[in-house]
Amino acid sequence: MDKAKSMMDKKGASGPFHVTNGQAFHANGSCCSGSTFSSSSSSGPNSSSSPSSSSSFEASMHHLHRGEDAECNGSPAKRCRLRKRTESVRRSRPPFPWFGMDIGGTLVKLVYFEPVDITAEEEQEEVENLKSIRRYLTSNVAYGKTGVRDVHLELRNLTMCGRTGNLHFIRFPTQAMPRFIQMGRDKNFSSLHTTLCATGGGAYKFENEFRSMADLELLKLDELDCLIRGLLYVDRSCVKKTCTLDNPFPMLLVNIGSGVSILAVYSENDYKRVTGTSLGGGTFLGLCCLLTGCETFEEALEMASKGDSTNVDKLVKDIYGGDYERFGLQGSAVASSFGHMMSKEKRDSISKEDLAKATLVTITNNIGSIARMCAVNEKIERVVFVGNFLRINTVSTKLLAYAMDFWSKGQLRALFLEHEGYFGAVGALLELHKTTEDP
Amino acid sequence: MATKATMKVSTKAKRPRSSRGPTGRCPGVSEMSPTMRLHRPQEEPHPSGQTSNSTARLRSDSVKKTRPPFPWFGMDIGGTLVKLVYFEPKDITAEEEQEEVENLKSIRRYLTSNIAYGKTGIRDVHLELQDLTLCGRKGNLHFIRFPTHDLPAFLQMARSKHFSSLHTTLCATGGGAYKFEADFRTMADLQLHKLDELDCLIRGVLYIDSVVSSGPSECYYFENPTDPERCIQKPYTLENPYPLLLVNIGSGVSILAVYSETNYKRVTGTSLGGGTFLGLCCLLTGCSSFEEALAMASEGESTKVDKLVRDIYGGDYERFGLPGWAVASSFGNMVSKEKRETVSKEDLARATLVSITNNIGSITRMCALNENIERVVFVGNFLRVNTLSMKLLAYAMDYWSKGQLKALFLQHEGYFGAVGALLELLHPS
Numbered sequence: 072m073d074k075a076k077s078m079m080d081k082k083g084a085s086g087p088f089h090v091t092n093g094q095a096f097h098a099n100g101s102c103c104s105g106s107t108f109s110s111s112s113s114s115g116p117n118s119s120s121s122p123s124s125s126s127s128f129e130a131s132m133h134h135l136h137r138g139e140d141a142e143c144n145g146s147p148a149k150r151c152r153l154r155k156r157t158e159s160v161r162r163s164r165p166p167f168p169w170f171g172m173d174i175g176g177t178l179v180k181l182v183y184f185e186p187v188d189i190t191a192e193e194e195q196e197e198v199e200n201l202k203s204i205r206r207y208l209t210s211n212v213a214y215g216k217t218g219v220r221d222v223h224l225e226l227r228n229l230t231m232c233g234r235t236g237n238l239h240f241i242r243f244p245t246q247a248m249p250r251f252i253q254m255g256r257d258k259n260f261s262s263l264h265t266t267l268c269a270t271g272g273g274a275y276k277f278e279n280e281f282r283s284m285a286d287l288e289l290l291k292l293d294e295l296d297c298l299i300r301g302l303l304y305v306d307r308s309c310v311k312k313t314c315t316l317d318n319p320f321p322m323l324l325v326n327i328g329s330g331v332s333i334l335a336v337y338s339e340n341d342y343k344r345v346t347g348t349s350l351g352g353g354t355f356l357g358l359c360c361l362l363t364g365c366e367t368f369e370e371a372l373e374m375a376s377k378g379d380s381t382n383v384d385k386l387v388k389d390i391y392g393g394d395y396e397r398f399g400l401q402g403s404a405v406a407s408s409f410g411h412m413m414s415k416e417k418r419d420s421i422s423k424e425d426l427a428k429a430t431l432v433t434i435t436n437n438i439g440s441i442a443r444m445c446a447v448n449e450k451i452e453r454v455v456f457v458g459n460f461l462r463i464n465t466v467s468t469k470l471l472a473y474a475m476d477f478w479s480k481g482q483l484r485a486l487f488l489e490h491e492g493y494f495g496a497v498g499a500l501l502e503l504h505k506t507t508e509d510p
Numbered sequence: 511m512a513t514k515a516t517m518k519v520s521t522k523a524k525r526p527r528s529s530r531g532p533t534g535r536c537p538g539v540s541e542m543s544p545t546m547r548l549h550r551p552q553e554e555p556h557p558s559g560q561t562s563n564s565t566a567r568l569r570s571d572s573v574k575k576t577r578p579p580f581p582w583f584g585m586d587i588g589g590t591l592v593k594l595v596y597f598e599p600k601d602i603t604a605e606e607e608q609e610e611v612e613n614l615k616s617i618r619r620y621l622t623s624n625i626a627y628g629k630t631g632i633r634d635v636h637l638e639l640q641d642l643t644l645c646g647r648k649g650n651l652h653f654i655r656f657p658t659h660d661l662p663a664f665l666q667m668a669r670s671k672h673f674s675s676l677h678t679t680l681c682a683t684g685g686g687a688y689k690f691e692a693d694f695r696t697m698a699d700l701q702l703h704k705l706d707e708l709d710c711l712i713r714g715v716l717y718i719d720s721v722v723s724s725g726p727s728e729c730y731y732f733e734n735p736t737d738p739e740r741c742i743q744k745p746y747t748l749e750n751p752y753p754l755l756l757v758n759i760g761s762g763v764s765i766l767a768v769y770s771e772t773n774y775k776r777v778t779g780t781s782l783g784g785g786t787f788l789g790l791c792c793l794l795t796g797c798s799s800f801e802e803a804l805a806m807a808s809e810g811e812s813t814k815v816d817k818l819v820r821d822i823y824g825g826d827y828e829r830f831g832l833p834g835w836a837v838a839s840s841f842g843n844m845v846s847k848e849k850r851e852t853v854s855k856e857d858l859a860r861a862t863l864v865s866i867t868n869n870i871g872s873i874t875r876m877c878a879l880n881e882n883i884e885r886v887v888f889v890g891n892f893l894r895v896n897t898l899s900m901k902l903l904a905y906a907m908d909y910w911s912k913g914q915l916k917a918l919f920l921q922h923e924g925y926f927g928a929v930g931a932l933l934e935l936l937h938p939s
Contacts, residue, residue, distance in 0.1 A: 330842070350840050408781045444873070
């Protein structure tokens with residue numbers, strides 16, 4: 072497998088370790104706040120003659136496509152260079168279309184920036200396939216059989232890299248990836264010479280397919296870096312009322328996708344992966360399909376909402392006849408998930424809905440329990456849950472909120488974010504703007 | 511008839527025995543300590559050497575007075591299984607035998623001449639501890655189990671054998687000691703002396719480890735757990751065992767940090783335990799017993815069912831040290847209809863076992879790290895005849911901690927609570 076050409080220094084160590092992203096993320100979360108965009112060639116702290124973002128990179132970072140020299144050190148000629156760079160910003164803005172892609176274990180998340188400030192001139196010059204892509208994406212809410220645009224998540228009139236536009240959130244199953252790549256080929260995407268920033272495991276797994284089937288080169292990015300970057304950006308873009316995450320640090324970030332990663336985030340640039348668990352959203356859906364015959368996440372949740380897991384699980388009171396007071400375990404707590412199912416009688420008396428609910432409750436509570444342990448050990452009070460397991464899944468969000476509060480006696484707080492599973496893709500899109508180099 | 515937990519003299523016994531409640535103790539025995547190596551095989555030391563025969567005789571007389579009457583049982587009524595330990599005295603004198611009441615004799619004979627009881631009761635003969643000295647008596651310790659589901663049948667039997675007339679204290683632990691307390695009383699006229707399951711567990715572990723001095727070592731570990739050709743069980747001495755992380759895997763799981771015999775805390779637990787494994791297996795494969803589920807699991811391939819890191823990344827996720835073979839999403843492949851159609855029941859059983867086991871391992875490792883404890887002892891009947899899980903746990907502890915943690919196992923797996931309950935009968939704390 073190719074080594075990732077990542078913006079970050081690749082540390083192939085094992086075990087939890089800190090990632091210090093020497094990149095200083097601009098305070099307002101966007102890569103640029105005005106019309107100028109400071110490109111990131113300087114590694115020193117004095118590169119900020121430009122009014123907007125100061126992006127100082129560690130010397131170890133390498134820019135991939137345009138062979139940027141990341142090591143100029145604030146020489147006297149720097150100011151002159153910077154002026155020229157400001158002027159060339161418009162030229163060095165990445166060409167449209169602007170995508171960020173997160174190819175996960177179960178779902179592909181795609182964010183697409185639709186410019187709404189296109190001038191007549193620009194429109195005239197626009198190549199046909201670019202126009203067609205824009206139209207296709209923005210005039211549909213469903214694509215093929217399984218692609219969906221989450222319209223309710225759309226961020227309108229966002230300013231990114233000096234352009235104003237709408238940010239769209241699209242998802243489709245990773246299983247449909249071959250078809251997506253086909254479409255990329257049919258629409259001659261590669262002729263647009265755009266960089267396709269992609270994160271998630273699939274960015275590595277499908278790299279060759281993108282190249283061979285659609286002549287597209289992926290800029291591969293680490294999923295956790297993108298997750299954090301994307302999360303902070305969306306939350307700070309403050310398009311909506313309040314920012315959920317005032318003074319967000321430190322926070323425990325629990326990303327519940329097919330599997331689960333738990334990160335302790337100390338600052339924008341400093342985080343570590345504390346642990347993970349393989350009992351995630353994929354487990355919930357996989358087990359549900361097996362146990363109930365359902366076929367989709369929505370179906371599984373629908374069934375779960377109607378079931379009673381206490382018919383399936385063995386509770387403390389089923390074993391103790393009441394509470395296990397000595398260790399503070401209430402009678403209603405689950406002692407053994409699915410514990411009743413070893414009895415044939417009980418198996419014959421429960422419904423598919425009960426099984427779906429029990430699966431949901433089991434997976435959710437296990438994640439909650441592990442998250443709580445991490446929060447206690449890392450001494451962090453704020454636990455943010457993200458990932459598409461929580462999409463339209465109020466049962467789980469409520470359970471997690473309750474569990475965090477109850478078991479910690481009010482010490483821990485569970486937080487949830489609206490854009491749930493899309494942060495990785497947003498982070499990838501943001502990286503696109505960072506890779507823009509000077510000619 | 512006595513309804514309180516005090517022992518009365520049997521109307522048939524000639525030898526005067528003063529009645530003692532649960533406070534009756536065997537003098538000369540201090541707190542059992544695992545570091546206290548026994549002077550003679552399986553014998554309790556006396557605090558001072560005996561010098562004269564008369565002193566010895568006096569003491570043994572007084573010991574008899576404070577010893578609880580037979581039969582000596584310890585019971586652990588769990589969520590799925592009832593564990594029973596029974597002490598069979600082998601040093602019965604002719605005189606004693608003559609005096610012995612009929613039902614006591616019948617109980618002894620019934621228990622020791624069978625290895626199966628009714629449809630579901632089993633005596634684990636390979637775990638029997640012979641020539642044990644307990645409270646001045648010599649005998650064999652037997653280990654018996656049956657499903658909690660069959661407790662009513664057990665109570666019926668106790669009633670028909672007039673167990674209550676023996677006026678013995680029945681020390682019981684586990685949730686069932688509380689849940690079925692009333693049933694014991696109404697169905698068999700028996701009063702339970704209820705004990706906490708974790709207290710008994712620890713007490714039982716420390717005791718058994720200290721008395722097993724011949725035969726296979728009570729405590730063992732696995733060397734080379736992932737290499738089937740080279741993987742072997744090796745004995746481990748649990749001297750100076752503290753601090754210890756004790757992971758009890760029954761229907762559910764409790765994780766305890768043990769700092770000394772009398773100082774421990776329940777760190778956490780998880781509801782994904784042995785009951786989950788068996789329950790899910792029954793649902794997914796149609797099996798109906800733990801042994802069946804394990805047999806299926808041993809023949810299956812969990813990687814067809816689970817989504818591995820390499821299924822998502824195409825290889826390792828190097829950055830965070832996740833090898834391609836690590837499971838990213840348990841049962842994650844089962845979201846695909848095609849894949850569901852190609853896996854076998856055995857694969858599903860295996861995946862269930864692996865998921866539950868690895869989850870326990872993962873949580874355990876977090877606890878060990880946070881409590882700063884390097885030694886982890888796994889007990890509980892989930893591990894009974896389940897070498898697959900033991901090896902998985904051994905490997906996981908070692909691999910993910912880079913050799914810092916050691917997974918240890920004990921031969922008497924799920925019986926420690928019952929042993930602890932028996933000890934409370936004989937040496938009340």
